[in-house]
Amino acid sequence: MNGAKLNWRTLLIATVVIAVVAYLMENVLLAAQGGALLVTLLFWVTLAHGPIAVVAAADIVSGKWIQPYKREILSVYPFGLVIPVLFLAFVPNLKYYIWYHDQGVWLNSTFFITRNVVLLLITFLLARKFALESIKEGPKKSTYAVWYVLAYVATHTIIAFDWVMSMEYPWISTLFGAYFFVEAFYAGIAFGGVMTFINYANFTKEYPIKVFKKSQMDMGTLLFGFSVFWAYQFYSQYLVIWYGNIPEEVSFLARRVATSPMREFAYSVIVLLFLIPFVTLLFRKLKGSPGYLLFISLIIYTGLLIERVLYVEPHLTVNPILAIVEFALVGGLFALIVQSRRLFLKLS
Amino acid sequence: MQIYRFEDKKPFMEKLEELLKSGFTSRQLEIYLPHPDHEIEELVEEYWPKSKLKFITLAGGLSGCSAGFAFTIFTSLDWPLITSGKPLVSIPPYIVIAFELTILFGALFSLGGFLLLSRLPSFKQIFHPEEYGNEFVIKILREET
Numbered sequence: 001m002n003g004a005k006l007n008w009r010t011l012l013i014a015t016v017v018i019a020v021v022a023y024l025m026e027n028v029l030l031a032a033q034g035g036a037l038l039v040t041l042l043f044w045v046t047l048a049h050g051p052i053a054v055v056a057a058a059d060i061v062s063g064k065w066i067q068p069y070k071r072e073i074l075s076v077y078p079f080g081l082v083i084p085v086l087f088l089a090f091v092p093n094l095k096y097y098i099w100y101h102d103q104g105v106w107l108n109s110t111f112f113i114t115r116n117v118v119l120l121l122i123t124f125l126l127a128r129k130f131a132l133e134s135i136k137e138g139p140k141k142s143t144y145a146v147w148y149v150l151a152y153v154a155t156h157t158i159i160a161f162d163w164v165m166s167m168e169y170p171w172i173s174t175l176f177g178a179y180f181f182v183e184a185f186y187a188g189i190a191f192g193g194v195m196t197f198i199n200y201a202n203f204t205k206e207y208p209i210k211v212f213k214k215s216q217m218d219m220g221t222l223l224f225g226f227s228v229f230w231a232y233q234f235y236s237q238y239l240v241i242w243y244g245n246i247p248e249e250v251s252f253l254a255r256r257v258a259t260s261p262m263r264e265f266a267y268s269v270i271v272l273l274f275l276i277p278f279v280t281l282l283f284r285k286l287k288g289s290p291g292y293l294l295f296i297s298l299i300i301y302t303g304l305l306i307e308r309v310l311y312v313e314p315h316l317t318v319n320p321i322l323a324i325v326e327f328a329l330v331g332g333l334f335a336l337i338v339q340s341r342r343l344f345l346k347l348s
Numbered sequence: 349m350q351i352y353r354f355e356d357k358k359p360f361m362e363k364l365e366e367l368l369k370s371g372f373t374s375r376q377l378e379i380y381l382p383h384p385d386h387e388i389e390e391l392v393e394e395y396w397p398k399s400k401l402k403f404i405t406l407a408g409g410l411s412g413c414s415a416g417f418a419f420t421i422f423t424s425l426d427w428p429l430i431t432s433g434k435p436l437v438s439i440p441p442y443i444v445i446a447f448e449l450t451i452l453f454g455a456l457f458s459l460g461g462f463l464l465l466s467r468l469p470s471f472k473q474i475f476h477p478e479e480y481g482n483e484f485v486i487k488i489l490r491e492e493t
Contacts, residue, residue: 235443238440239440239441239443239444242440243432243440243441245432245433
């Protein structure tokens with residue numbers, strides 16, 4: 001791929017510019033509540049950490065199938081640096097959180113900001129260590145992979161508990177953290193699906209077609225498997241709330257399915273994240289088609305995006321224009337990072 | 349009956365491909381391997397029709413799912429007991445039963461289907477008196493018609 005390329009300096013400048021633009025749009029220009037920025041953060045954080053977690057998991061179990069995809073998937077690791085900077089742009093909007101005016105020991109703005117920034121930075125640093133070691137097949141790649149996975153799980157659990165669950169106070173769910181890091185992993189596999197299509201010509205040039213097709217099939221099967229796992233997690237949470245029927249728990253679901261069009265969006269999440277991938281990826285032919293893998297990955301991303309809007313919208317207003325602008329700016333930066341993999345992964 | 353015996357996989361694969369290309373069907377050829385091998389499986393799958401086992405498994409899964417819902421709905425209606433103010437027929441908890449029966453029926457149908465398609469149990473099919481050790485063997489049962 002040709003086109004614009006980034007280095008660490010330009011990446012940092014672009015990130016700070018986007019963060020400042022987002023801050024100004026949310027707080028000065030429109031006095032919005034930061035909902036659009038939170039949706040953008042919640043969506044893109046899955047793509048900052050999830051793809052690396054997929055490679056780390058494969059490296060821990062010495063999975064050979066990941067080999068053809070490794071370089072493309074690991075190329076996203078610098079994006080992990082963008083998230084804490086954008087998070088800082090969101091910080092002024094913490095005042096809209098229900099706990100802000102009655103702070104405790106855990107839900108305390110200073111501690112809230114510190115733990116999130118520290119965890120995001122640790123995850124980024126471990127992702128970098130792991131990516132550089134894994135790409136050269138170094139002896140320490142499994143050790144770094146384990147450390148990265150631990151940091152990834154901790155970070156996404158805290159993101160789920162802090163960014164989303166604390167808006168819903170007093171609603172609590174211990175499963176919510178796991179739900180988030182599984183979703184990020186799902187998004188990571190879907191990124192493999194996108195790269196299958198975009199980079200197909202290079203993949204088949206570099207690897208014998210039979211070898212690559214096997215990896216592609218494994219990628220499709222993992223997507224299928226995670227659609228089931230996602231449904232399992234969703235259902236585990238839903239069934240307990242449904243059975244318990246306690247007002248503070250039911251309110252989480254009721255807020256999202258009581259009125260139209262939230263109800264339709266809520267149902268569409270199940271269709272996009274479970275039904276469509278599950279039914280269609282049963283077919284070998286579809287798993288073998290790069291175009292279809294791209295399509296299903298985009299379906300999954302749409303489902304994740306709608307779900308993020310549903311988490312945020314009942315509490316912070318999501319301005320659609322701001323959401324589109326911020327989403328596109330961060331998405332553009334993500335694409336540039338993937339394009340600049342040769343520099344970030346120190347490839348010759 | 350003709351028998352080809354090979355020490356190595358490569359010449360065996362070449363001969364097998366040649367025979368498959370000339371139109372030998374699964375009823376005319378028998379293959380003996382010292383160990384399972386995906387490459388040989390893939391080669392054979394290219395020429396011979398694919399197994400219908402997956403359709404039998406699907407039928408099992410679908411009937412298990414329907415049986416799970418039918419069973420739970422029928423028992424709830426047959427002996428009505430309202431619990432926690434929930435509707436008599438409440439789908440969310442029934443999904444668990446339907447899911448378990450989908451797996452159970454799917455697995456049982458798969459086993460049954462495998463036995464049926466392999467024409468088992470039959471001692472003639474299970475036990476082969478011939479012993480080829482580490483060799484790759486192709487046996488032509490009947491010449492091409």
